[in-house]
Structures are given as C-alpha cells and as structure tokens.
Amino acid sequence: MTYIDEDFNYYSSRKPSETDDKHESSLIGNAAGMGRSDEYQDPLSKHEFGDEPAEQKNGLARFFANGKYPLEQRIENKKRGIGRQKYPFVVWLLTTIMVAVFIYELVVNGRQQGTPISFKPTVNPMLGPSESALINVGARFPPCMKTVDQVPVTLLLPCMNDTANPPDRTCPISDLCGFGGIADGETPNQWFRFITAIFLHAGIIHIVLNMLAQCIVSAQIEREMGSGGFFIVYFAAGIFGNVLGGNFALVGVPSVGASGAIFGTVAVTWVDLLTHWRYHYKPKTRLVYMTVELIVGIALGFVPYVDNFAHLGGFLMGLLVGTIFYPVICTSRRQRLLMYGIRLAMVPIVIVLYVLLVRNFYTSDPYAACSGCRYLSCIPTNANNHCKG
Structure with a gap:
C-alpha cells in the first residue's frame, strides 16, 4: 500500500489508555525522544499542515494534502511506506x-x-x-x-x-519554428519552449521509458508529499533543466522530454532517504541502488534528442525545491528549527539560479564561459563536428 488508509487510524479511532501509553512509548516513543502518547504531537503540524483533521479540510487544503497526524503515526507510516494521499x-x-x-x-x-x-x-x-x-x-x-x-x-x-x-x-x-513563424527582421523569442519541451518526446522508446519512470517513481513521490508540493517540484525541475540545457547544450540540436522533471522527483527520493535514514529498511543498500539508477539515468542523457543538462539541472532543482516542500519528520524542536532554516536558505538559492541562468541564456554566449560543458551531454563525433555543431 502506498497511501494513508483512512479506515485504519488507530490514533484517532480510540482514546489511548495509560497501558497504551506505556506500550507506545516503548516501541516508538524512544525513537522520537518523547514520553506519553497523548503528549505526542507532530512538531510540523501546526506550522505546515494546519490544525484541522484532513477530512474537514476544504478543496484547496486537500489539494496540498494537508492533515494533522500524531508524530508516532507519521513515523509508523513512513516505515510502512504509506504516503499522504491515495492517488497520484x-x-x-x-x-x-x-x-x-x-x-x-x-x-x-x-x-x-x-x-x-x-x-x-x-x-x-x-x-x-x-x-x-x-x-x-x-x-x-x-x-x-x-x-x-x-x-x-x-x-x-x-x-x-x-x-x-x-x-x-x-x-x-x-x-x-512554427507557432506563426518568425517574421523577417524579428528577434526570435519563443521562450515558452522551456515549458513545451517537457510535454514532447523524441520517439516511442523515449516516451515508454519516461512514462514508466513517471508512473512508478514520480507517482510515489506525489503520494508521499501531496499533489501541490509535487506539482511545484515537478515543473520547477523540468523548466530549470531546460534552462540549463539551453545555456550549455548544442544550440543546433532540438531537445525534448520530461526527463528533467522526472529527475527532479528522483532527487526528492534522496531528500527522503537522507532525512529519514533511520526509518528506511536497509538504507545503505537503498543508497547503493539509488546511486546506480542515477548513473544509468545520466548515461541515457547522451542519447540523441535527450539532453543530459536537463537531467542534471532537474536533479539539482529537485533537491533544492524538494527540500522546501517534502514533509520531513522532525522529532525535536532543534530538528524542526534546523529544517526551517534549511528551507529558508533554499528559497534565495533557487531564485538566484533561475535569474542568473535565464539572464545568461539571453545576454551572453554560454560556450565562452564553459567551453567544456557541452561534453556533459554530447559524445564527440564527425556528425556533430566533435560537439561544436
């Protein structure tokens, strides 16, 4: 199961007794550094998730998958792989x-x-x-x-x-160029291609691979963090990947695909693993598998019409924006304050990266700044003039 079972909510369906308090403290309370279960409280709930139960939220709150759950329930759900919503x-x-x-x-x-x-x-x-x-x-x-x-x-x-x-x-x-074409003497300015390219795919092989990854990895991330935060992470990563590729990839080669956005959601799995290390089953083994998957994904970025800069840029932006929106479990006030500080620090970094790279794309020659960067997404051949065509 990869969703919160609304019919199984042990903590909301019965009033905890003193015996239950001791039992829950021994199993989960020690990991959370807390005492009685009736004193348990999600340290992020008031600030991030609101004070109303999820079933009483309005439509907008449901979209962002807000809800208040006791800390021990969130820990147990994390261990069981249960997310915040049922459907992606x-x-x-x-x-x-x-x-x-x-x-x-x-x-x-x-x-x-x-x-x-x-x-x-x-x-x-x-x-x-x-x-x-x-x-x-x-x-x-x-x-x-x-x-x-x-x-x-x-x-x-x-x-x-x-x-x-x-x-x-x-x-x-x-x-x-289409979309009405570009008139004689007119400066090209089809900026929307940073977005439209996300929805296009180079062929049957390309779309099958991307949609499989999207329906498996990205879907699980949406269940875990909610549709609102997922939507922001997905498009922030996808657009930034195209901006980075527009700066450093070969200018004469078209690039398409949702790979950058999907890599952004893959990055969120790294945020999850690193912040919830002790709640994952065999985290070291999981880290090895995730590293191999990342290397394979980057290797696929050298395939024609697929841009490795979209992969790398999407992954970087996924780490930054994912850190801001992913629901991290904090078990102490110190952890909560640290997480808030990290999230606040991520916001200006994201803005600065976007502003600098968009400005660089329109005002300067990226090849002059990083002539060797093109090789991160290109294998030199005669067909591409050794990555200069």
Whole structure:
C-alpha cells in the first residue's frame, strides 16, 4: 500500500489508555525522544499542515494534502511506506497529456512524410518524428528562442516533408519554428519552449521509458508529499533543466522530454532517504541502488534528442525545491528549527539560479564561459563536428 488508509487510524479511532501509553512509548516513543502518547504531537503540524483533521479540510487544503497526524503515526507510516494521499492525480493527468501530445507528434510527421516515424532522410533512433517536426511542435531549440549567431533563423534545414538524402527540400528555421513563424527582421523569442519541451518526446522508446519512470517513481513521490508540493517540484525541475540545457547544450540540436522533471522527483527520493535514514529498511543498500539508477539515468542523457543538462539541472532543482516542500519528520524542536532554516536558505538559492541562468541564456554566449560543458551531454563525433555543431 502506498497511501494513508483512512479506515485504519488507530490514533484517532480510540482514546489511548495509560497501558497504551506505556506500550507506545516503548516501541516508538524512544525513537522520537518523547514520553506519553497523548503528549505526542507532530512538531510540523501546526506550522505546515494546519490544525484541522484532513477530512474537514476544504478543496484547496486537500489539494496540498494537508492533515494533522500524531508524530508516532507519521513515523509508523513512513516505515510502512504509506504516503499522504491515495492517488497520484497530477502524475495521471500529466501522463495522459504527454501520451496525447506524442500521438499528435506522430500525426504531424505522418502528414508531412507519409509515415508517423521518420525513416528518411535519416532514421530517428528513438522511433519518432523527424528533427524538423520536433522543432515545429515545440522542442527546446535556442535559434527559435533567441538570436544565435552560429544558427541564424535564415539558415536552411530540411523541411518537415523532406525524405531525400541529401535533402532536396529546405526551409528556413524561421518557418520550422512554427507557432506563426518568425517574421523577417524579428528577434526570435519563443521562450515558452522551456515549458513545451517537457510535454514532447523524441520517439516511442523515449516516451515508454519516461512514462514508466513517471508512473512508478514520480507517482510515489506525489503520494508521499501531496499533489501541490509535487506539482511545484515537478515543473520547477523540468523548466530549470531546460534552462540549463539551453545555456550549455548544442544550440543546433532540438531537445525534448520530461526527463528533467522526472529527475527532479528522483532527487526528492534522496531528500527522503537522507532525512529519514533511520526509518528506511536497509538504507545503505537503498543508497547503493539509488546511486546506480542515477548513473544509468545520466548515461541515457547522451542519447540523441535527450539532453543530459536537463537531467542534471532537474536533479539539482529537485533537491533544492524538494527540500522546501517534502514533509520531513522532525522529532525535536532543534530538528524542526534546523529544517526551517534549511528551507529558508533554499528559497534565495533557487531564485538566484533561475535569474542568473535565464539572464545568461539571453545576454551572453554560454560556450565562452564553459567551453567544456557541452561534453556533459554530447559524445564527440564527425556528425556533430566533435560537439561544436
């Protein structure tokens, strides 16, 4: 089970007796550093979760999964893997939207090239639309978002309906950008691609891998922290991953996928493990598995159309924003104050990172600041001019 069983609430369904007090103290109270069970109180509940029972909350409070539970119950729920809500509504909604958007991508490519999957002029290894089609439907592609001297909007690329090799139908980037195109003399400014790229996927393999991770890892995180906090973490990580990639990845290659957002939710599992170490079963073994999974995920960032900077940026932002919103169990006033201090410190860090990288994207050449950073998401080959194309 990965949710709070509303029918099983031992602490709210019966009044604790003196015998129960002693029994509960011996089992759980010592871990929490507290005495009688009727004196137990979630130290975060008044400040973060409100004073009303969850079932009496209004719709907005339910969305943020607020509720007041005794400290010993929260500890027991954590050990049993029980979260704050039963269903991951946001994950289900996002997954539905992303599958629908991917079907739209295939339809667009099918109308242009005659087949939903691009086989000519080049084969998409992810089994999906052509590069031109991905740009047209909203991939993160810097030339459509700002002036890029190396890749101006007047540069000719294969049209969406081109199937010849070498291409015999070329279109200017200004037309491929779609969304009304970019008029002559107009400065590209399709900033929304930082967001739309999250909902797009490069192919069948790409979306299957991402949706599996989203419906397993991300769904569990939503159950644990509630839909409100999860929503903020998910999009903060996804957008920041695209901002970081826009700064340092190859400017002439489109990037798509929810990987950055998913990596942000993976980062929350690290927040959970490190803050609740003693409540996890075999935490050292879990740490090893999580480390291996992280390494594999970063390795997949070198696949075409997938940006490792989105992975790394999403993970970093997931750690920061996840620390702010994840419901950490504090068993003492000192721990509670320390957690509040850490959360307050995270807020300006998040803001500064966003401001600096967005400003850097629009006002300077990131390659000049970090010429070697591109290799974190690119394997040098002749096809990409050794990560300079």
